[in-house]
Amino acid sequence: MRFLHMSARRLGLPRRAVSQILLTQLAIAAGVVVLATGLFLAPLGAQLDDQAMRRALAIAQSAAADPSLAADLLDSGPSADSPVQVAAERIRRATGAEYVVVMDLDGIRRSHPGADRIGLHVSTDPSDVLAGREVMEIDEGTLGRSARGKVPLIAADGEIVGAVSVGIAYDSVHDRLLSAIPGLLAYAGGALAAGALAAYLLSRRIQRQTRDLAFSDIAGLLAEREAMLHSIREGVIALDGDGRVRLVNDEAARLLGLAPDAAATVAGRPLDDVLGAGRTTDVLAGRVTGRDLLTVQGPRVLVANRMPTEDGGAVATLRDRTELEHLGRELDSTKGLIDALRAQDHEHANRLHTLLGLLELGLHEEAMEFVTEVVGVQRSTAEQVTEKVHDPLLAALLVGKATVAAERGVPLRLADATFLPDGLVDPGGLVTITGNLVDNALDAAAGSAAPLVEVELHAEGRTAILRVRDSGPGIPAARREEIFTEGWSTKQPKAHRERGLGLALVRRLAERQGGTARAGETADGGAEFSVVLPEALR
Secondary structure, eight states, rough: HHHHHHHHHHHHHBHHHHHHHHHHHHHHHHHHHHHHHHHHHHHHHHHHHHHHHHHHHHHHOOOOOOOOHHHHHHHSOOOOSSHHHHHHHHHHHHHHHHHEEEEEOOOOSSSSSSGTTTBBBSOOHHHHHTTOOOOEEEEEEEEEEEEEEEEEEEESSSEEEEEEEEEEHHHHHHHHHHHHHHHHHHHHHHHHHHHHHHHHHHHHHHHHHTOBBBBBHHHHHHHHHHHHHHHHEEEEEEEOOTEEEEEOHHHHHTTTOTTTTTHSSSTSSSSHHHHHHHHHHHHHTSOOOOSSSSEEEEEEEEEEEEEEETTTEEEEEEEHHHHHHHHHHHHHHHHHHHHHHHHHHHHHHHHHHHHHHHTTTOHHHHHHHHHHHHHHHHHHHHHHHHHBBOOOHHHHHHHHHHHHHHHTTTEEETTTTTTBSBSSSSSHHHHHHHHHHHHHOOOHHSSSSSSOOEEEEETTTTTTEEEEEOOOOOOOOOTTTTGGGOOOOOSSSOOOSSSHHHHHHHHHHHHHHTTTEEEEEESSSSSSEEETEEEEEE
């Protein structure tokens, strides 16, 4: 493109792209017309020559087919009034040939349009035709350049007694060729006009599409677009009307978990082949509509927006909301802890008032027993957790969740089979999974007649297994897969974030480690969530 622009500037051509395209199309059309005309005229001349030679040969064959001509040749001598001369002139005048020459076996003319040449030897070699071969040629003779046809003259007994040579003036062939040129040029002019009109219409369309920009301006815009797309910190992916990927910038490749060179490797491929089936593909393809749609791709929570283009394609933008989602969940946990601490503050005040009353009454033994009992309950909960769960992050989470659960009136207990040694490969991932499942279980069990949440954590070799059971209403079997999709929730969204991502994130985190996350049912009809994480322990 730069080469075209520089060449146009050196040649003084118009700078606008539409003008350059119009001139180029006109030059191409003119060149095609000239080439086609030349390619037509070259075979036309050869074709006319061939037709003239065949016509001369046909006349010669017709003359030689007359048996009386061979008999007259044998019975008479060369003279201007011989039967051979009379017959040859009659054929010449009837056919419009330039000459009809009859010769004997010695090559002596027995007929000729010029009577003075009768009896003389022919001007060209007659050996081929006298040997029995028919000859077609364009040659120079005594009457000028002509198209010739020569045929052996055979007597009644089958013997060759001479030959007949017929010539058609070459100038007449040339005149026919020249007479065909004006018509040919008329057709060529019409073709050139049609090509010029098509070039003009095409240039007008390109003018509208390029907004009358020069090639250098278009190249600059493309370079700026590439630099902008790959420099912004927001993912951009463009699709054509058939759902194939047009471009992917660096941030989109990172967010979608594609290779760093995805811009070159995925271009032209269907989006379903690049990302596979799932909500992210449905959102980007437009099968799920809306603004600021949330989707989970790998370990990331993304916000997607899609804008259709005029050609039926679309441009989608992606923003990373993973950290914001984590902060939202931490805010939820913090809010729950604040509520629990507020309730504990009242309870703590009541306990202090009780302790103060016992001391004022002088009941020191009773006061000591009261303090021992209160402290023992808190210490026993922490000790029970740390004895069975050796990972400090996970143990701290469960202790905190137990406190929150107690304030909500939902007992949180560890199953008897719980025992998880230290050495988790990804403790943060298991903390996220456990926290999401326990939060959901507390919400489900809070309204039940006998609320209870049970957590079971144990290891089988290097595989970590987590089960969270609640006393809630349970999950219908038909919806146990649906609950793991983004956006599915039975609760109202928080003010700072949307619902329906917790279970989807649990499954994605489990699958990232090669594990599984499934929903089931307890013996009492509540929900049971099972997560299996192979290779989770060192």
